[in-house]
Amino acid sequence: MARVLVGVKRVIDYAVKIRVKPDKKGVVTDGVKHSMNPFDEIAVEEAVRMKEKKLVSEIIAVSCGPVQSQEVIRTALAMGVDKGIHVEVSGPEYETLQPIHVSKILAKIAQNEKVDLVIVGKQAIDDDSNQTAQMTAAVLDWPQATFASKIEKGDKELTVTREVDGGLETIKCKIPAVISADLRLNEPRYATLPNIMKAKKKPITKVTPKDLGVDISPRIEILSVEDPPVRQAGVILPDVDALVTKLKEGGHVP
């Protein structure tokens, strides 16, 4: 049976109103409610369902971040994941941690743990990168099935329906593979009380990027973080001619 690695990221909760820090170097995170990235919840749910269908033997959840990242690992454990690995990255290093670093970390762990499937959310709701799954597949030289809205697992291959701009695309790829979960893949379960209790006994191992031989020195420098411009009011025009004139005046149309 297959072994699965699920990547889970601790992000600011989707319902929170984001505020930019006064020094304009980032957003306020102190005392702000954080949760598991919603797409990662979907990834965890898919892995747990596969385990319930006896397609998967063990699920490992990995999170890269400060000590608080253990909270999302615990939530994953409460949803049915078997064990967790916390890759500790904190302070300024965490501010500049990018998908390129995370993908190398996930790839290394995937190899160490001899997993057959890596499932992550398609993107994190804080940086919206949509890169980690793709980069991890490249590092491992594994096939990738991104934006998955349906997954059927066979013995040696996966049939994945992907949500793409033009509609739905169904592909087949060999296992081992990397999958990124899209919104309609499933609806994540609430952790049941008995599982929350059981999660306490499940292990979370702590490692550092150094232990994994991954260099996380920054490849970017954050220059500034600003609010988007306040949206200007629109104008209602009487007819198409007026619209064309306005567009020409604004230089939007030659």
Next chain:
Amino acid sequence: MSLRVFSKCILNVTPKPFSRSFTINLSEEHLILQKTCRSFAETELKPVASQFDKEQKFPVEQIKKMGELGLLSVNVPERWGGSGQDRLALAVGVEEIARGCGGTGAIMSIHNTLYVNLVERCGTDKQKEQFLKPFTCGILGSFALSEPDAGSDVGSISTTATLDGDSYILNGTKSWVTNGLEAKGAVVFATVDKTLKHKGITGFLVPIPSPGLILGQNEDKLGIRASSTCTFTLEDLRIPKENVLGEVGGGFKMAMIQLDEARVGIAAQALGIAQAALETAVAYAAQRKTFGQTINQYQAVKLKIANMALHLESARLLVWRAAVLCDKSDRTSKQSSMAKLAASEASAYITHSAIQILGGMGYVSNMPAERHYRDARITEIYGGISDIQRLIIGEAIIEEYRQ
């Protein structure tokens, strides 16, 4: 008298219960539980709470889901299909659910503290197979103690249980049974001998439906309208002897001990309703403008909010303390009563103030403040009226000093 002798005297006189014994921080497991319940309440309960209240509609789907999550058997050991958590977990969970919908919070609180926990504590294994195991995942049970002529005066209940061969025949009326219309089982209290006064009271496990058990109409309540409340009329209801819960004549004490737990549950429900009301008021005060500024800039509003928060957080500490003690002690009457009294009166104060802060908007059903006000009211009544709670506390303290 020397200082040493004096100190010794004081130490001998100060009763043990006054020593501090708890931490105010929730453990990681409790925090995950709180987060899960809050998430559930916000998604599944908050959007429909107003509809349940207006239509007096029972939350069928939501109760089913709560059963699947293990919220309807929080303290029951896993062997009987429960979640095996402590009473602090129950208090935290009930508060979050009540914050979403007061009525659903009441359903969860009473089913847990007055039915499954009672059967778990006092039932035989055989009774638990029939009356506990099936009731842990979505099927509800109820507790029938009060009568039209006996509320606070539990000792004078007059539903009779007459021994006839292998069974008891029950006759009488029980009132105010929560979950009465949906329950598939109930603990019904009757007296086997009125001359023994409260020492004749016995608890009986009654499957529903049963011939001879007639359910009344759903009471038209002021609040917690999602939960059903009705009368049980018992007409020659035949119950086998094996269904006696605990000992014959031990029902009064059994009920009183169970009510200590129930009070913590009701207190948690009150906290949840109060929390929701406080949040509504603070959010409103941040937006509503009068005389050119948001009303949260006025001292009058700041002082109200401060008082509301103070009452809420003090009550919460009392509730958590009582919950933790319930797991450790045999009797927690004083602490449970203090918790229920504080939380119910806090919820009355907070929901009242919330309407005041909302002004006209607090009086109409467009905003939830009026529903919170109505939902909170019951917490000062059921599980023992506030006056009874005060008597319990006063008498307990006098007794402590006597020793």
